[in-house]
Amino acid sequence: MKRNQLFKPALLSLAVSSAIYSGSALSQQTDTDNAAKDADKNVEVIAVKGIRGSLIRAQAVKMDNSSIVEAISAEDIGKLPDSSIAESLARLPGLAGERVGGRTSGISVRGFKEDFTGTSLNGRELIGIGDNRGVEYDLYPAEIMTGATIYKTTDATLLVQGIGGTVDLQTVRPLAAQETLTLTGVYEVGGNDSDNPEFDNKGKRYALSFVEKFADDTLGVAVSLATTESPRNERKYGVWGYGANEDGQITPFGLDTQAISRELERDTMSAIVQWRPTDDLDIVVDALDIDYSDSGVIRGFIEPFAAENITGSGINASGTQVGVNPVLRTDPAQKDGELQTFGLNVTYNVNDNWTVELDVADSESSKRDLRGESYAGLARSGALSSDEFGTRQFQMSPDGIFFTGSTGLEAFSDPSLLQLTGPQVWGGGMANIADQFSTNVLQANGDPFSYFNAQDGFLNFADFEEELTTTRLEVVGYVDWNMVTKFTAGINYSDRFKAKDNKGFFATASAYPYSDSIPSEYLYNGLADLRWAGLGQVVAYNGFAPYQDGEYTLNDAGLLEPDRLGDTYTVDEEIITLYAMVDFDTDIGDFPVSGNLGAQYVQTDQSSSGFIGIVGDNFAVCDDDGNGVVDADCVITDGDEYSHFLPSVNVNIELAENRFLRLAASKTISRARIDQMKASGFVKFDQNIELIATPNSEAAVEEYGSPWSKFSGNPRLRPLEANNFDISFENYFDDEGYVSVAVFYKDLVNWTRDGNQLIDFTNDPTNEGANYFIPGFHDRVIDTDGNYGPEDTPYEAGDLVTPPDFGFYSFFEDGLEGELKGAELTANVPLSMLTDALEGFGIAASATFIDAELEDGSAIPGQSDEVYSITAYYEMNGLEVRVAATDRSEYLTYQRGGSNKIDAATRDAVTQVDAQISYDFEDSGIEYLEGLRVSLQGTNLTDEKEETIDSNGIVTLRREFGPSYMLNLNYSFY
Incomplete structure (x- = not known):
């Protein structure tokens, strides 16, 4: 053989x-x-x-x-x-x-x-x-x-x-x-100075790593300790969308401009002990512990936008923003997490040919993602008449809005004038506790202040917990079964638990219905800088302070917002995998052929518990008896059991010396997203009168939309599934050089689709005919004569407007299909092949092209049509220079959105350039420096921005991070 x-x-x-x-x-x-x-x-x-x-x-x-x-x-x-x-x-x-x-x-x-x-x-x-x-x-x-x-x-x-x-x-x-003791120190400087006075742009990292062997090399210990403090300073420009006036001049509907400063703190410990008491027994125990914190502040303006006296045309225009009553939002953010994993691996050689291996591991993680909101402005919403608001002069271009001057907004740089209050009407979510905010104090328009005016901040956080336990038993045998050279079989058990608790609290300042200036003890030394957006310098204060000292009265949003309770859940999975594989090695004609053939049988038992968030007759969410505890009939538990058979084959053909043709085929699965598998859901109602006044017919709702919406996860979702086919040609022409061409095809036989169904919200067929309509909460009494709704229906003051019965139910379901085709080109080329004068120079480059299509036209998260990477380097006698550039085209992703839920987002194409120059003193001839390596590294050197551009060619979201520079000292004592 x-x-x-x-x-x-x-x-x-x-x-x-x-x-x-x-x-x-x-x-x-x-x-x-x-x-x-x-x-x-x-x-x-x-x-x-x-x-x-x-x-x-x-x-x-x-x-x-x-x-x-x-x-x-x-x-x-x-x-x-x-x-x-x-x-x-x-x-x-x-x-x-x-x-x-x-x-x-x-x-x-x-x-x-x-x-x-x-x-x-x-x-x-x-x-x-x-x-x-x-x-x-x-x-x-x-x-x-x-x-x-x-x-x-x-x-x-x-x-x-x-x-x-x-x-x-x-x-x-x-x-x-090899035994080693290595110490690393890094000094980091961000290319952008901090726009917030309580942060800077300096960071540092330290690490200690060592490997030691004892007892005649039968016992080994490896430990790595690392600590990091890394700054990030970001400038964010965002809008609520753009619209054109009658003259075709384009301006935004609203603005979201922020200076963001954060600091990553990370402490890591990795420890591995390996004991080999005999040649036949090998025991490895390992542990990993990571403490992680990402804290900072998001500070800036959020406000609606109206303009007059506009000159110019289309995108390029200038004018005056009128009725300026901005909200200065100070959002302190704190994300803290911890991850621990422990493992034991025991390998025993039964004889020269057969080995048994047992592997046991347990991993746990937890995280709290906390973000406060603290509002400040000219006065509480409703306290000022429109002629008391400010104005700004602006210039509009494809880059968005830039302000060139303002009047009546001096308070934002003067803490004695700025009020700790909510300048805009955002308190509609507190309708079921309206009595708490009842007052005889009148607004500028003569109406009394109410819960609509009572939101001065919001405390938003989510807690996550996850645990994964795995046990694997495997047998490996080297055999001589004709062309079969190796046999592997085993069983693996995994038990996963993941939970999310979505919490939030409405905040109201103690001065309600009045407002006070910001307490001096909250203030930082210095102002925040928004001059890069034309918004001047603004007051900087501790946004957590009014939460910590009791200045804010808090009301639990979990019992006020149905979508928050509907995003709290647990998911459990138990998976048993049986697997077997044979390795083969033979000749076909003059070509050596090797590879493997095998399969997995995967049995899954999955379940989820959560809540269906529904507003009750008392206007509270799932709290009909008012005791602050979620009602039992809102609790949901569901799940499913199923199995998969996953075959795979890999074939390698050596066409010539160091030239290989690789063929592969397999069926693979990726389990559905955790947030899609949740049992939870909610029924929500939009209080916008223009939607409430939609005619009561299915046709009208399908054309104009509805104030009603329902959403739920699906604990019965099957994994995403694909049949995969790959061909790769690899030519290794040098010890440090090769080229390869690979093509791949993925037949997506199951993908999660977004389901959408028109239902009657007064007789929900998906929830045993439930009627969600509550008189006095879901209807509206007209207070001013006029035309309302998408068809401009005339109403008189005192008329009762009821919403349509119909709306849309959104959910997740299996069954979406699609395909992905791709090609990869890769080359690592030492330039010394061209001439000896280029010894040490080289290029590593790759290009990936992907064409993917799901049958409903949606995109695959993470898929860019084109991805390029190139690294040019020089390395000789300890000196190393490296410049790397990566480029990817537009792609779909998702991110944390409002109320701590996951929202889709599209990222525009991005190119990032990094560089590093270093010198290793090992061959310097200076004895006490022989373990030293010094490097200077820069990332995002071209200050690449993340931008989203709409169909008009205007930026709707721009994030500027700036470059980052690091000086690295790495010393190996032995």
């Missing part, structure tokens, strides 16, 4: 080195160690450091894998060149990074957002601290990682899967690594 050797000796040594340093998946550890021993006897190990060494090791991993993969590899623990693993991943072929708050956090693989990509740590499923299944990759500092392997095709032993692929992050295995 002929056994093919994919590598030639020089590359084999590098592959072994890569596996040693990067820490391969647990199921492969014994094979790696044995291969390392054999290689030490027969092969000279070539040590190449810096980016060239990383590329060589990554190339070796790619070349020797039976699946189509990409890889990143550090030469040693703590030496990846980026601040988080996310930035390193974003440059790989077929991958694209998504910035969240200016930092690369999400990763799409072949057009699929991280929620549809499996993520593991040393082969075990990894959880995050986000809303869904996706992992926030910036949570993991580069200092604790030695590499990552991205599986674009799967096999039956890869238990963490997704339609997009699998990202396996790797930490060191101490008995398979």
Whole structure:
């Protein structure tokens, strides 16, 4: 029986080195160690450091894998060149990074957002601290990682899967690594100064990593400690939309302009103990603990926009904003999370050919995402007449609005004049506690103040908890069954729990119905700077202070807003996976052929508990008896059981020396988003009179819309499912150079669709004929003669207007189909191939093209049609220079929206340029500096903005983050 050797000796040594340093998946550890021993006897190990060494090791991993993969590899623990693993991943072929708050956090693989990509740590499923299944990759500092392997095709032993692929992050295995003690220090400066006086643009990172071996190399310990303080200063310009007047001049409906300052604080501990008392027994215990905080302030103006005296045409116009009564919002934000994971892996060699492995792990995470809102303005809503408002002069262009001057708005820079109150009428959600705000004090229009005028802030937060427990038992045998060389079989059990508690509180200042100036003890030294938007300098104060000292009276929004209760839930999953796979190795004609064939049988039991948020006769949500406890008839529990059979095959054909054709086919699943699987839902009503006055017919509602809406999740959702086909040609023409061309096709046989159904809200067929209409709450008495509704129906003062019976019910359902076709071109080229004068120079580049279509026309979250990446580098004698650019076209994503719910969002094309220059003193000849590596790194050097542009070519949302610079000192004592 002929056994093919994919590598030639020089590359084999590098592959072994890569596996040693990067820490391969647990199921492969014994094979790696044995291969390392054999290689030490027969092969000279070539040590190449810096980016060239990383590329060589990554190339070796790619070349020797039976699946189509990409890889990143550090030469040693703590030496990846980026601040988080996310930035390193974003440059790989077929991958694209998504910035969240200016930092690369999400990763799409072949057009699929991280929620549809499996993520593991040393082969075990990894959880995050986000809303869904996706992992926030910036949570993991580069200092604790030695590499990552991205599986674009799967096999039956890869238990963490997704339609997009699998990202396996790797930490060191101490008995398979060199002993080291490394200290890292980083000083960070943001390119944008802080516009908020209580923050700056300076940050720092420290890390300590060591690997030690004891007891004749039978006991190994690896520990990594890392702490980070990283600033982010953002300028945000947003509008509520644009509209044209009768002359075709375009202006916004409303403005949302903010200066945002935040600081990331992250403390990480990774500890691994490996004990090999005999050649046949290997025990690994590992722990990971991450404490995470992202705190700051979002400060700026939010207001409606009306204009007059406009000159110019279309987009390019100037004029005066009139009736200016802005809200200065100070939104303090605090996101705190913690993630812990513990694992035990025991591998026992029964004999020379058979191995048994047991792996047990438990992961837990928790997070509170807190955002306060504190309002300030000229006076409480209703206290001023319109002629007491201010004015602003503006210039309109494709970049949006810029203000050139103002009158009557001096209070916003004078804390003695600025009032701690809500200047706009936003308190409609407190209708069921209207009596609490009843008063004889009159507004400027002669009407008494009411609950509509009583919202001076809002405290908004969500608590998340998640736990995942896994147990795996696997048997591996090296066999000689004709062409079959290896047999693997096992069983895996996982138990996942995730919960979200969506909370909020309406805030009213103690001076209601009057207003007072901002207390001096709340104020910061200095003003916030909004001059970049033409809005001058404004008062800066602690937005949490009125919540902390009792200045605000709080009312629980959970019993006032049905959509908040309808977004509180738990989801449980129990999954049993049986799997088996055979590896084969043979010749077909003159071509060596190898690969694997296998399948998984996956049994799932899933359920969810939550609430259906419905306003009752007392105007409260699910609290008919007024005791502050959710009524039992609002509690919902549902779920389902099902199974999947997931076959896979990988075939590798060596067409010529170091030239491979890889073929792969598989069926994969990605479980539905957690927020879509929730049992919870709600019935909501819009108090807009123009919608309430819609005629009472199905046709009118279908044409004009309705004040009624209903939404619910679906605990019975099946996983997203795809049939995958891949072909890749790879030509390894040099120890540090290759080109590859890959094409792939995904037949999406099940995707979650957005369901929409017209129902009668006075006789809901989806809820046992429930009638949601409440007289006095869902109708409206006309107070002024006029025409109302989409058909301008005439009404007289005193008329009662009732809403239509009909509205739309939105939900999630299975059954959407589609397809995705793509191609990847990759080249790593050392330029010394052209001439010896270019020794040390090289280029690593890739391009990914994707054409995806779901049958309802919707987009796949995370999918860009085009993604490009190029890295140009020079590395020689310790000096390294690297410039990297990534570019991705427009893509759909989702983000945290109002009331802490998930909303869809479209990101425009983005190009990011990073650079690094470093020097390693190892070969400098200066003994006491031989362990030192110094580097200067810059990210987002071109100050790339995130912009959303509407169909008129005008910016509707712009975020400016600025570049970031880091000075890195890395010292290895041995």
